[in-house]
Amino acid sequence: MExxxxxxxxxxxxxxxxxxxxKVTKIVTRFPPEPNGYLHIGHAKSILLNYGLAEKYKxxxxxxxxxTNPTKxxxxxxxxxxxxVEWLGADFKxxxxxxSNYFEQMYEGAxxxxxxxxxxxxxxxxxxxxxxxxxxxxxxxxxxxxNRSIEENLELFEAMKNGEFPDGxxxxxxxxxxxxxxxxxxxxVIYRIARMTHHNTGDKWCIYPMYDFAHPxxxxxxxxxxSICTLEFEDHRPLYDWVVRELEYENPPKQIEFAxxxxxxxxxxxxxxxxxxxxxxxxGWDDPRLVTIAALRRRGFTPEALKKFMxxxxxxxxxxxxxxxxLEYVIREDLKTKVPRVMAVLxxxxxxxxxxxxxxxxxxxxxxxxxxxxxxxxxxxxxRELYIEREDFMEEPPKKYFRLFPGNEVRLKGAYFVKCTxxxxxxxxxxxxxxxxxDPETRSGSGFEGRKVKGTIHWVNAADAYNCTVRLYENxxxxxxxxxxxxxxxxxxxxxxxVIDNAKVEAGLKEAKPGExxxxxRNGYFTVDSKDSxxxxxxxxxxxxxxxxxxxxx
Ligand code: ATP
Ligand code: MG
Numbered sequence: 001m002e003x004x005x006x007x008x009x010x011x012x013x014x015x016x017x018x019x020x021x022x023k024v025t026k027i028v029t030r031f032p033p034e035p036n037g038y039l040h041i042g043h044a045k046s047i048l049l050n051y052g053l054a055e056k057y058k059x060x061x062x063x064x065x066x067x068t069n070p071t072k073x074x075x076x077x078x079x080x081x082x083x084x085v086e087w088l089g090a091d092f093k094x095x096x097x098x099x100s101n102y103f104e105q106m107y108e109g110a111x112x113x114x115x116x117x118x119x120x121x122x123x124x125x126x127x128x129x130x131x132x133x134x135x136x137x138x139x140x141x142x143x144x145x146x147n148r149s150i151e152e153n154l155e156l157f158e159a160m161k162n163g164e165f166p167d168g169x170x171x172x173x174x175x176x177x178x179x180x181x182x183x184x185x186x187x188x189v190i191y192r193i194a195r196m197t198h199h200n201t202g203d204k205w206c207i208y209p210m211y212d213f214a215h216p217x218x219x220x221x222x223x224x225x226x227s228i229c230t231l232e233f234e235d236h237r238p239l240y241d242w243v244v245r246e247l248e249y250e251n252p253p254k255q256i257e258f259a260x261x262x263x264x265x266x267x268x269x270x271x272x273x274x275x276x277x278x279x280x281x282x283x284g285w286d287d288p289r290l291v292t293i294a295a296l297r298r299r300g301f302t303p304e305a306l307k308k309f310m311x312x313x314x315x316x317x318x319x320x321x322x323x324x325x326x327l328e329y330v331i332r333e334d335l336k337t338k339v340p341r342v343m344a345v346l347x348x349x350x351x352x353x354x355x356x357x358x359x360x361x362x363x364x365x366x367x368x369x370x371x372x373x374x375x376x377x378x379x380x381x382x383x384r385e386l387y388i389e390r391e392d393f394m395e396e397p398p399k400k401y402f403r404l405f406p407g408n409e410v411r412l413k414g415a416y417f418v419k420c421t422x423x424x425x426x427x428x429x430x431x432x433x434x435x436x437x438x439d440p441e442t443r444s445g446s447g448f449e450g451r452k453v454k455g456t457i458h459w460v461n462a463a464d465a466y467n468c469t470v471r472l473y474e475n476x477x478x479x480x481x482x483x484x485x486x487x488x489x490x491x492x493x494x495x496x497x498x499v500i501d502n503a504k505v506e507a508g509l510k511e512a513k514p515g516e517x518x519x520x521x522r523n524g525y526f527t528v529d530s531k532d533s534x535x536x537x538x539x540x541x542x543x544x545x546x547x548x549x550x551x552x553x554x
Contacts, residue, residue, distance in 0.1 A: 009315045011049075011256055015057060015226060024225045024251070027059030031085065032066045032099075032218070035077040035199075037270040038285045038292040039084045041306070041327075045261040048310045050228055051090035061090060062222055064097035068214045070198040078199075080285075084293040088303050099218045100200040106209045106217050107161065109247050110172055110191055114153045118246050119190065120146055121156040122173045129171075132178075133186050139179035140186040146175065160193055163206045167193050174213070176242060184239045188212060212236055216243040219253040227255045231319065261313070262321040265475040266291045267483070272490055281492060282476075286531070288541050289476045289496050299473075300517050300527025300543035305334035324475065328544045335517060335525050335543070340368040340375065343413065343458040344505035344520035344540075346470055348387035350462065351404075353418060355437045356384040361463065364444060366414040369519075380506060382415050385462040387504045389522075392457040393434050395423065402455035404434060410455040413521065417442035417453055458521045465504040470526065470540045472498040503540075512538045522546065 008016070018024045029050040033039060039047075054061035063085055065078060085092065113119035122145045124132065134140035148156070157172055159165065172191035180186055190213035195206045209217075219227045227240075234257045244252035267273055273290060276282045286294035296306070309330040313322055361383045369375035388404070397405040404410055409419040418436040426432050442448045474496045477483045485491045509518070514530040516538075524545040528538040 010317065011053065011226070011228065011258065011315060012056075014254075014256060015053065018225070018254070019057075027054060027057040027226065028062065028222065028224045029054045029059065029226055029228060030062040030064050030097075030219065030222065030224050031090070032064045032215070033081050034066045034069070034072075035074060035081060036069075036072040037077060037274070038080050038294055040268050040270075040273075040293065041263060041266075041291040041296065042261045042268055043084075044088060044293055044296075044306050045310050046228070046230075047085055047088055047090045048307055049258070049315060051088075052307075052310075053226070053228075059225075061092055062095075062097050062224070063090070063092035064218060064222065065099060066211070066215065066218070067098055067100045067198070067200060068209055068211060070194075070196040070208065075199055080294060084297075087293070087297060088306065097218075097222060098200055099214055100198060102214075102218055102221055103201060103205055103209070105221060106214055107207075109217055109243075110157065110209070110213075111154065113174065113190075113246060114150060114157060114172075116246065117150060118175050119172055120148050120153050120175055121160065122146070122171050122187075122189075123169070126168065129189070133183060134178070136183070140183075142178050143173070143187065146187070157191075160191070160207050161205075163195075165193055167195055167206075169193065172207075174239075174242070176239075182235060182238055184212070184236050185242070188239060212239050213243055216240045216253065216255075217247065220244055220247070220249040220251075223251065224253045225251070227253045229255060229257055230260045231257045231317070232260075233257055257317070258315045259317055259319045262319070263291060263324050263327065264321050264479045265324045265477055267476055267490065276476075276490060276492070281490075283531075288471075288529075289473050298530055299541055300515075300525065301331055302334055302338075305331040308334065331544050332525065332546070335519065337369065337372045339517045339519055339525065340378075341370075341519040341521050342506050342509060343380070343460050344470070344503060344509070344518075344523060344526070345387045345389055345458070345460050345465075346500055346503045346520075346523055347390045348460075348502065348504045349390045349393065349431055350433045351386045351388045351418070351459065352433055352435050353384050353386070353438045354421065354435055358384055360384070361461075364414050378508060380414065380508075381461045381464055383461050383463050386412070386459040387462055387465060388434070388457055388459045390431070393420070393423070393431065395431070402453075403457055404436070404455075408455075409453050410457055411442075411444075411453050412438075413456050413458045414444050415459070416440070416444070460504045460506055462504075464507040466507055466510040468503050468505055468509075468538065468540065469532075470500045470503040470505075470542070471529070472500070472542045474498075505540075509538065510536055514538070517543065519546075 031047045031050050051061045122143050132141045171189045173187045174190050176185045178186045191207050193207050237255050240255045286298045288299035363379040365377040366380045393404040404420045406420050409417050416438040418438045420436050422435045423431050424433040476492050476496050512528045514528050514533050517527040520526050525543040526540040529541050532539045
């Protein structure tokens with residue numbers, strides 16, 4: 001077979017060129033999350049992209065917490081992020097970096113800028129700074145403090161650090177160009193005074209660096225060669241370059257931007273997820289209907305499927321939304337050969353085989369996965385009373401209905417042919433029991449060729465079926481109806497969760513462990529919930545249904 005030629009993405013092309021020209025020798029990338037919430041699928045894209053490049057070029061991948069803003073950051077989030085990155089398989093070699101560990105170097109960097117006449121302490125208020133900044137069409141005005149002497153600036157900056165001024169009374173600004181067409185270059189604030197306890201450095205500092213100043217320094221200190229971020233930072237790149245140039249780093253990192261990943265019919269923004277969590281509309285940050293990494297894990301997605309998905313959608317510079325159905329397609333493909341196929345009846349109705357000996361039990365060897373060579377078989381018990389899906393029987397079937405109806409014969413998956421002989425109803429007209437007879441000659445594996453049937457249905461043995469809870473999910477929001485209501489609240493789908501509490505599944509599934517996944521024949525892929533299951537009492541979440549009309553690559 002011909003080997004597929006996969007064209008390189010634009011970032012790989014840049015790296016190739018840098019290597020060729022000898023600008024870099026070893027590739028270093030990083031994922032720099034701010035620990036202010038749980039990671040979502042967009043972050044997974046960034047993690048897998050950065051890690052993937054380091055792996056491909058035999059370089060290094062750093063996990064670095066961008067913890068320069070103490071107000072919103074929490075250790076809880078640090079822990080969840082580490083867990084998610086590990087789960088995705090992005091190997092950071094056990095070493096975790098914190099931007100806050102570089103506060104000292106950042107301070108020295110600021111002093112260096114002052115000494116070069118490239119930074120000054122400014123007493124304008126936040127509002128005044130905004131006013132002086134100008135607009136997209138008008139240049140800004142110089143601050144009256146712009147021409148303070150180097151000595152005065154050094155003294156004032158040190159006094160800022162020593163806590164001699166109240167919060168917000170002074171800032172340190174880079175001295176660049178108040179008439180630059182790029183507003184980010186109009187003397188941006190690089191340090192502010194804020195008395196806040198930091199999760200890592202405690203009360204050691206009362207001045208904190210701003211993101212645009214801190215980030216390039218963090219990258220440079222770690223020897224990052226390619227600092228990959230999302231498009232909204234494109235306009236900040238001149239400032240990034242200015243910082244590494246003025247601080248005279250020998251091998252300055254290079255910033256490269258790519259488009260964020262957005263998915264249809266799901267909620268990604270942290271703000272909205274928080275709203276759903278706080279109002280109790282979802283069951284925490286890892287509710288399986290969300291697309292946080294924790295939720296995807298709980299829902300039964302695999303790291304391999306997410307990796308494959310990211311490869312398929314690729315990286316680009318233009319913004320677009322990816323259909324959630326594409327992600328579903330990928331997880332289905334991933335699980336197809338990996339997980340066993342078992343029988344589970346989600347909407348059970350009794351099937352009685354009147355001519356099967358009462359009290360007898362036999363066992364069938366049923367294949368675990370016909371698409372996987374060495375998946376083996378398992379024993380499934382069978383007796384006179386079974387459960388089948390309610391929709392697999394009809395009193396008056398339409399044309400082309402090949403399942404059970406009076407007088408019709410079907411195959412019970414892996415067992416016998418049965419022929420429907422009658423049924424019982426309750427006072428409300430609901431079918432309660434279906435009667436049939438079986439033909440012992442049709443036993444699966446016996447080579448019976450006497451006649452054919454058009455339908456095969458699945459079943460479980462009523463005598464030992466495990467009665468359990470199964471949860472089905474739909475999208476939380478419907479894009480076509482609008483994600484948000486007029487008041488800004490989320491227009492969520494009231495049918496996003498269906499709880500079935502009397503599903504009947506094969507007895508062996510009672511021992512299934514959290515995180516274990518299965519295909520329930522004809523019903524979809526399911527995983528054992530990690531939160532609501534207990535030993536011997538697994539609860540199943542549907543990962544994805546079996547089919548969709550979605551065709552990838554169109
Ligand atoms: P959010 O606004 O969703 O919280 P963020 O950008 O504020 O995201 P950070 O913790 O600052 O979150 O991001 C860490 C890294 O993840 C950054 O490099 C950022 O560019 C990247 N990232 C964030 N969202 C996405 C996305 N949707 N697609 C790809 N990368 C993303
Ligand atoms: Mg952020």
